[in-house]
Amino acid sequence: MTTTPAEPDLQERLQAAFDATIARNDRIEPRDWMPEDYRRTLVRQIAQHAHSEIIGMQPEGAWIGRAPSLRRKAILLAKVQDEAGHGLYLYSACETLGVSRAELNELLLSGRQKYSSIFNYPALSYADVGTIGWLVDGAAICNQVPLCRTSYGPYGRAMIRICKEESFHQRQGYELLMTMMRGTDAQRAMVQESVDRFWWPVLMMFGPPDDRSPNSARSLAWGVKRHSNDELRQRFVDMTVPQAEALGVTLPDPELRWNEERGHHDFGEPDWAELDAVIRGNGPCNTQRMAHRRAAHEDGAWVREAASAFAERTDRADRAGAR
Ligand SMILES: [Fe+2]
Ligand SMILES: [Fe+2]
Numbered sequence: 676m677t678t679t680p681a682e683p684d685l686q687e688r689l690q691a692a693f694d695a696t697i698a699r700n701d702r703i704e705p706r707d708w709m710p711e712d713y714r715r716t717l718v719r720q721i722a723q724h725a726h727s728e729i730i731g732m733q734p735e736g737a738w739i740g741r742a743p744s745l746r747r748k749a750i751l752l753a754k755v756q757d758e759a760g761h762g763l764y765l766y767s768a769c770e771t772l773g774v775s776r777a778e779l780n781e782l783l784l785s786g787r788q789k790y791s792s793i794f795n796y797p798a799l800s801y802a803d804v805g806t807i808g809w810l811v812d813g814a815a816i817c818n819q820v821p822l823c824r825t826s827y828g829p830y831g832r833a834m835i836r837i838c839k840e841e842s843f844h845q846r847q848g849y850e851l852l853m854t855m856m857r858g859t860d861a862q863r864a865m866v867q868e869s870v871d872r873f874w875w876p877v878l879m880m881f882g883p884p885d886d887r888s889p890n891s892a893r894s895l896a897w898g899v900k901r902h903s904n905d906e907l908r909q910r911f912v913d914m915t916v917p918q919a920e921a922l923g924v925t926l927p928d929p930e931l932r933w934n935e936e937r938g939h940h941d942f943g944e945p946d947w948a949e950l951d952a953v954i955r956g957n958g959p960c961n962t963q964r965m966a967h968r969r970a971a972h973e974d975g976a977w978v979r980e981a982a983s984a985f986a987e988r989t990d991r992a993d994r995a996g997a998r
Contacts, residue, residue, distance in 0.1 A: 697898050702828035705771040713897055716890065717827050718772050719788070720899065725765035726783045726790035730964050732758045734798035735807055743801060750847050751804060757840045764837065768829040784969055792950060793880045795958030802855060802862075802869035808848015810870070810877045810915070816841045817911045818881065826898030849918065856923050863923075870919075871927045878942075879950040881908040887947075912940050 689708040696703055703709055736755050742748035766776050782788040793811055798804065819841065822834045855862040882888055882904040894900040902910075912931075919926050930943035952958065 697826055697896075700824070700826075700898065702831065703826050704828045712893075713899075714772050716894060716897070716899060717830065718769060718774055720894070721765055721769040721772075721830055722774075722779050722782065722788050723790060725762050725769060725779065726788060727794060728758045728762035728765060730790045730794045730968060731811075733964055733967055734794060734796070734960075735804055738798060738801060738804055741801070747801075747804075747851070750851075754808070754844050754847060757844065761837045761840070764833040765830075768827075768833045771829045780972065784965070784972065786956070786965070789954065791880060792953040792958065793876055795953050795961045795964060796873070796876050797960050799872075800865050800869060802852065802865040803873070805848045805851035805855065805866065806869040806873045808844050808846075809852055809918070810848075810873050811880070812841050812844035812848060813915065814877050814880045814911050816845060817907050817914065821901035821907075824898075824901060849922070852922055852924075866922075867924055870924045874927050875945050875949075876953075878908060878912075878945045879947075879953075881905075881911065883947060883950065909939055912942050916940055 690710065693703065693707070693709060693713075696707070703713075732755050735751060739748060739751055739755065742751055766779060769779060770776060779788070783790070793814075798807065816838060819834055819838050823831055823838060825831045825834065852866050855866050885891060885903045885905045888904050891900065891903055895903065916926065916931070916933075928943045930941060932941055934941045953961070956962075
């Protein structure tokens, strides 16, 4: 926990111990002293991540009742349920930094904390379930695997389990698209249309370019982030191009080509004005996503009340029994 020690000497020693832990690539744990900015940055990042998992259930959740077979329904249900679990681990990790779940929820509902821009795009066909798994969860994996080594212990440990599940999500998406690509012309067209719609918004998931990402350098120095936005975006493109070829879909970027000299793919510039608009709340589904979350929260009020009443009664009974 952060403290404001009276002696300047102690303050310096605490800071030095913190710096040494980071330099050793070791973990900072909830009871360790940490600079207030580090704590605030982590709360913001972990909360944003938790909110993304929860809001991210919406586009695909809408397809559970319309899954084309029992097998697809079971897979999609399991996947959406995993995302709820990810949200819960991450809210718990965030609570170790001294914020409550209720506060985090309030910050989301009032719009003061964000969630990933990608979940403000709609899922319009069942192919989108596949594309979201392949590309959105694929991008999440690129972002999140390095976070397993992040400097804050509870966050890094939550990420290990989350990444294992994300890898299942990515494969189920790819397998669904592969099945559709082996189907009819109409199914192949449905996959291509879906990939065309998602490609650029997925590239934007890595955030603005490095020269426009003001907090990145500090997060890298603290070991909260391990790679810059542009590095991760490049890694994702390099990983995805051969997968698209195997699948037989075209990625909608005329500038996309292998650069022998760099040993990476060159690719076009996403429309950053679109990302800015989505972040400001003007994406295709921002209003709908927040309205749905708010309604779900209000509808769940009786469950929270019943759970606290039950906890209080059990607690009273326990105390009476202990007397
Ligand atoms: Fe997830
Ligand atoms: Fe996922």
